[in-house]
Amino acid sequence: MVAEKATHDINLHNVNLFLHDEFHEAFRVLRQEAPVHWNPGSARANGFWSMTKYEDILTISRNPEIFISSKGIGGSGEREPDEVDQAREAARPRGEGASSIITMDPPRHVKMRRLVNKGFTPRAVNAMEPKIREMTRAILDEVGDRKEGDFVLEVSSRLPLAVICGLMGLPRESWDLMFDLTNAALGAGDPEYQQAQTGASGHINNAKETARRGNLRMAEYFREVMVSRRVEPQDDLISLLLESEVDGEKLTEGEILAFCNLLVVAGNETTRNAISGGMVVLDRNPEERAKLQSDVPRYIDSAVEEMLRWTSPLHHMTREATEDFEVRGQHISPGEKVIMWYPSANRDEDVFEDPYRFDIERTPNDHLAFGIGEHFCLGAGFARKEVKVMFEELFDRYPDIKVTGEPDRLRSSFINGVKHLTVQYQ
Numbered sequence: 001m002v003a004e005k006a007t008h009d010i011n012l013h014n015v016n017l018f019l020h021d022e023f024h025e026a027f028r029v030l031r032q033e034a035p036v037h038w039n040p041g042s043a044r045a046n047g048f049w050s051m052t053k054y055e056d057i058l059t060i061s062r063n064p065e066i067f068i069s070s071k072g073i074g075g076s077g078e079r080e081p082d083e084v085d086q087a088r089e090a091a092r093p094r095g096e097g098a099s100s101i102i103t104m105d106p107p108r109h110v111k112m113r114r115l116v117n118k119g120f121t122p123r124a125v126n127a128m129e130p131k132i133r134e135m136t137r138a139i140l141d142e143v144g145d146r147k148e149g150d151f152v153l154e155v156s157s158r159l160p161l162a163v164i165c166g167l168m169g170l171p172r173e174s175w176d177l178m179f180d181l182t183n184a185a186l187g188a189g190d191p192e193y194q195q196a197q198t199g200a201s202g203h204i205n206n207a208k209e210t211a212r213r214g215n216l217r218m219a220e221y222f223r224e225v226m227v228s229r230r231v232e233p234q235d236d237l238i239s240l241l242l243e244s245e246v247d248g249e250k251l252t253e254g255e256i257l258a259f260c261n262l263l264v265v266a267g268n269e270t271t272r273n274a275i276s277g278g279m280v281v282l283d284r285n286p287e288e289r290a291k292l293q294s295d296v297p298r299y300i301d302s303a304v305e306e307m308l309r310w311t312s313p314l315h316h317m318t319r320e321a322t323e324d325f326e327v328r329g330q331h332i333s334p335g336e337k338v339i340m341w342y343p344s345a346n347r348d349e350d351v352f353e354d355p356y357r358f359d360i361e362r363t364p365n366d367h368l369a370f371g372i373g374e375h376f377c378l379g380a381g382f383a384r385k386e387v388k389v390m391f392e393e394l395f396d397r398y399p400d401i402k403v404t405g406e407p408d409r410l411r412s413s414f415i416n417g418v419k420h421l422t423v424q425y426q
């Protein structure tokens with residue numbers, strides 16, 4: 001009975017749960033007591049199944065025909081009754097009716113993904129390494145002799161922004177705009193990024209309006225870039241998409257806009273949190289940090305994987321069931337939402353030995369921070385390389401860097417984000 005009460009008390013719609021590390025405790029209880037758990041809906045939110053065990057997330061992810069992405073990939077959190085989920089909005093430019101690959105199902109998904117795959121292979125990532133290092137050094141040069149600062153604004157957010165904007169061929173002058181617009185698109189549930197606005201129906205709905213305006217402005221921006229690339233193609237992803245065909249047909253403007261929107265959001269809003277979260281967890285585990293700093297080349301690769309497991313920069317992805325399906329004796333019906341909680345899978349006691357221990361030498365470490373299956377993160381190679389190069393260069397330049405305040409966390413059940421982190425660089 002005690003256990004039943006504990007799981008009943010867990011409401012994953014409550015976004016405030018994700019403002020602190022409390023959500024890990026909620027997931028621990030669910031894994032133990034109700035690993036496939038129904039979170040009821042309300043007038044303001046859809047009900048959904050929570051998947052908290054590693055094995056079950058593999059099952060859902062590996063059945064993309066049964067558990068589809070095209071009905072939305074962001075799931076929990078309360079919202080206005082007429083509001084669709086933010087993550088889905090971020091991947092779908094207004095008025096175009098087009099989806100990006102992350103909200104696309106087989107068989108078209110694979111064909112669309114293939115168009116850009118070549119730009120994300122290990123070979124392409126390795127070829128970019130010198131450039132990534134150069135970008136990292138330039139970021140740290142700007143920090144220079146400063147004693148203290150905001151690690152997120154000055155360091156961790158700068159590299160992913162530079163890399164994705166570089167791949168897309170966006171000029172330096174627009175990088176700050178991209179930073180603001182992706183924050184608006186995915187961080188709209190956080191008061192810091194909201195602007196007081198009146199929605200179409202007359203009521204104030206800051207989150208919805210903020211996300212809508214962010215996406216609208218992004219679509220306008222990319223439309224202009226497309227016009228200029230049509231006239232003068234460059235060696236970048238946008239020019240590649242303009243020339244590409246699927247089943248003998250060119251992509252529509254809406255499809256290209258959706259792709260651009262996804263790449264800039266996905267490239268920007270995730271890796272920065274792996275770097276910020278990595279800084280925090282290293283700071284809180286001085287022995288592991290000292291070991292890493294004692295021989296960076298030896299430990300860095302496994303340390304990066306452990307930072308990814310530990311931080312799980314995306315809290316969840318959602319699927320919708322298209323058929324009756326049973327998991328651990330629970331019946332999932334067509335039309336029901338299924339949420340896969342990655343931080344929970346990444347601390348699953350059945351898979352990871354001593355999962356609450358941060359261990360930079362953990363092996364094996366088959367975490368699910370990048371998802372798995374059909375939609376496995378396209379940018380995983382870049383993300384890994386960025387985190388690695390950043391910590392190599394950071395510890396070389398500022399070996400005594402210290403976290404001096406509590407991380408100021410993003411109010412979101414989708415992105416496991418840190419908005420600000422005060423540090424003493426030297």
Ligand code: HEM
Nearest residue numbers: 101102266267270271274313317370371375377378379383
């Ligand atoms: C630490 C950083 C990152 C994390 C934790 C992360 C996480 C994820 C996850 C969990 C998915 C799976 C979505 C699903 O199953 O529905 C995904 C997909 C995706 N990610 Fe990442 N990501 C990261 C960095 C990046 C970067 C740097 C890029 C771009 C350069 C990127 C581009 C994408 C794209 C395009 C998809 C959609 C793939 C598809 O639907 O086929 N990600 N990411």
